[in-house]
Each structure stands twice: as structure tokens, then as C-alpha cells.
Amino acid sequence: xxxxxxxxxxxxxxxxxxxxxxxxxxxxxxxxxxxxxxxxxxxxxxxxxxxxxxxxxxxxxxxxxxxxxxxxxxxxxxxxxxxxxxxxxxxxxxxxxxxxxxxxxxxxxxxxxxxxxxxxxxxxxxxxxxxxxxxxxxxxxxxxxxxxxxxxxxxxxxxxxxxxxxxxxxxxxxxxxxxxxxxxxxxxxxxxxxxxxxxxxxxxxxxxxxxxxxxxxxxxxxxxxxxxxxxxxxxx
Numbered sequence: 629x630x631x632x633x634x635x636x637x638x639x640x641x642x643x644x645x646x647x648x649x650x651x652x653x654x655x656x657x658x659x660x661x662x663x664x665x666x667x668x669x670x671x672x673x674x675x676x677x678x679x680x681x682x683x684x685x686x687x688x689x690x691x692x693x694x695x696x697x698x699x700x701x702x703x704x705x706x707x708x709x710x711x712x713x714x715x716x717x718x719x720x721x722x723x724x725x726x727x728x729x730x731x732x733x734x735x736x737x738x739x740x741x742x743x744x745x746x747x748x749x750x751x752x753x754x755x756x757x758x759x760x761x762x763x764x765x766x767x768x769x770x771x772x773x774x775x776x777x778x779x780x781x782x783x784x785x786x787x788x789x790x791x792x793x794x795x796x797x798x799x800x801x802x803x804x805x806x807x808x809x810x811x812x813x814x815x816x817x818x819x820x821x822x823x824x825x826x827x828x829x830x831x832x833x834x835x836x837x838x839x840x841x842x843x844x845x846x847x848x849x850x851x852x853x854x855x856x857x858x859x860x861x862x863x864x
Contacts, residue, residue, distance in 0.1 A: 632679070632681055632683060632686065632690045632717065633690065633822075634679075634686070634688060634689060634690040635677055635679065635688070635719055635742075636822075636825045636826065637652055638813065638829050638830065638831045639652045639653060639654035639657075639826050639829075639830055639831070640652065640653045640654065640830070640831055640832070640833065641653075641654065641657055641783075641786065641830050641831070641832050642654070642655050642657065643783050643786075643787070643832070644811070644831065644832040644833050645833070645834065645835035646811065646832075646833030646834050646835055647833070652826075654826060654827075654830055657830050658779055660827045660828070660830075661776055661782075662776065663827075664816045664817075664818070664828065665774070665817070665818065666772060666773060666774040666816075666817040666818070667772070667773045667776075667814050667815065667816060667817060668752050668769060668770075668771070668772045668773070668814070668815060668817050669769075669770040669771045669772075669773070669786070669789055669812050669813070669814050670741065670766075670767045670768060670769055670770060670812070670813050670814075670815070671767055671768040671770060671794060671795060671796075671809055671810075671812065671813075672767075672809065672810045672811035672812060672813045672831060672832075672833065673721040673723060673731075673739060673767055673796070673810065674723075674727045674728055674729040674798070674810050675721040675722045675723040675724075675725075675727060675739075676688070676698070676699075676721070676722040676725070676727075677719065677721065677722075678694070678699060678702060678719070678720050678721075678722045678738070679717050679718065679719050679720075680702070680706050680709070680710075680713065680717070680718040680720070681713060681716070681717040681718070682710055682711070682713045682714065682715075684706070685699055685702055685703045685706050687699070696845075697848075698722065698724045698725035698848060698850070699722065699724070701724065701737070702720075702722065702724070702737075702738055709762060715745050715746050716743055716744070716745050716750075716758065717743065717744045717745070718740060718743055718758070718759075718762065718764075719740065719741055719742040719743065719744065720738045720739055720740045720741065720764065721738070721739045721741060721767060722737065722738055723737050723738070723739065723796075723851050724737040724738070724850060724851060725844075725845075725848040725849070725850065725851070726801050726848065726849050726850070726851050727801065727844060728800070728801055728802075729798045729799065729800065729801055729807055729810060730798070730799045730800075730801045730851065731794075731796040731797060731798055731799075731851060732796075732797040732798075732799060732852075733795070733796045733797035733854065734796060734851055734852070734853050734854060735765070735853065735854050735855065736764070736765055736853070737851060737853070738764055738765075739764070739765050739766060739767045739768075740755060740759040740762075740764050740765070740766045740767070741755075741766065741767045741813070742755060742815075743755045743758055743759075744822065747821060747822045747823070748819055748820070748821055748822065749819055749820050749821075749822060749825065749828070750819050751817060751818050751819040752815065752816075752817045752818075753817070754819065767813075768794075768795035768796065770789055770792075770812070771789070772817065786812055786814070786832050787832070789809070789812050790808065790809055790811055790812050790832050790833075790834050791808050791809075791834070792808060792809055793806070793808060793809070794807070794808065794809040798810070808834060809834070810833065810834065811831055811832050811833035811834055812831065812832045813829065813830070813831045814829070814830045814831070814832075815828060815829045815830075816828040816829070
């Protein structure tokens, strides 16, 4: 049995072209958005989903704490803050190991995208507040929408945002060519119950995005930081 509840699967927008046969789609996304006062678009990053809780550092499966080499530095950091977490679980994108996209504008390897406390996901403002207290950045924030445009304009806006260059300067890890953002994640700016996750968080993934091969762990490489030797990274 899992020690804690893993992060739920994020449903795709129905106009997201980067879906596969096992992805889930929120066909009623418009109805969901109309019930949300404000939303925020953030950049979808190509890394590993990690969770920091008082019980340990977890990867996608929460059956047991992770022991992977690319989480060694975040596990050391966790040792310094684990007693301060209480019932909070910090979810972050771990970019320490390069997957399909290599980011060449990284100040840190770990970017917070959500905080869960018991049966509630904290608001975006609370998420940024606690991330700051923990000295961790949040995923790049692209836009906050307080007035929902019509369906066609909204979809065009999301598609345009997804085709942008990306805050962290993404490059295709195999060809070395500049890449666009992997996608967009949209969430309710306010807090919401865990059971309502699929009605408050949505994603758009670009067409033709590269999926990391299941054997990437055999020859993985560490992503370089802008200022090597900084926090949470071992010099190599």
C-alpha cells in the first residue's frame, strides 16, 4: 500500500494534439472553466514528478520513497526541511536529469507546481508563498486569466502560448535544436478539493512532443545550471 496518495493524472484539453491512447481528456473543460473565477497558465516542464512530504521524497509512485541518483540532492535538501512540512506535500518538477528536453536557462533544478495539504490543493498564491519560504522557484507563470474569452479565442490563445520558446530555453535533447514549450498547464488560481482535481487542472501538450524512452535512466545526464555550484547540486 502506498505511503501517500500520488499526484492525479492531469486531463488534456480536447484540442490538445499531443495525446496518446491512455491519456484522459476533459471534454467538459469549458463548463469547468466557467465556474472558476480566475485561472493561471503555467509552462509544462519535461522532468520527473517529485513530492516532498514528512514521510520522504517520492517519485510518481508513492509506494515507497525514491532512491534514484537524480534525486540525491533534493533528498539531502529534504533532510533540512522535513520537520517543517507538517501535513503539506510539495509537488515539484525535477529537471536534474535531462529527459527529452534539455533546458539551458536553469537557475535551479526543482520547480514547484502544486502543494497539497490533506484533502485540499492550496491556491496558487499560497503555493508561491510556501515555495518562496522553502527557497524553491515555481514553474514559469505565463498568464493569469480573470475574464474568460469565448471558446475559439481561448483555444487559439492556449495554442499560441504553447508554441512559444519557453522561459527556460528548451532544446531537443537528441537533435540539439531549439524547441518550443512542451505544453501548457492551466489551473484554478484558488484552492480546490483533491476530489475535484480533474475539474480544476488541465493541460495542452504540443503535437509531436518527444516522449522520453523508458530506458533513459541507463545513460542519463545532469542538466547544467546557469551558476554551477549553487544550491542543491553536486559539482561534476
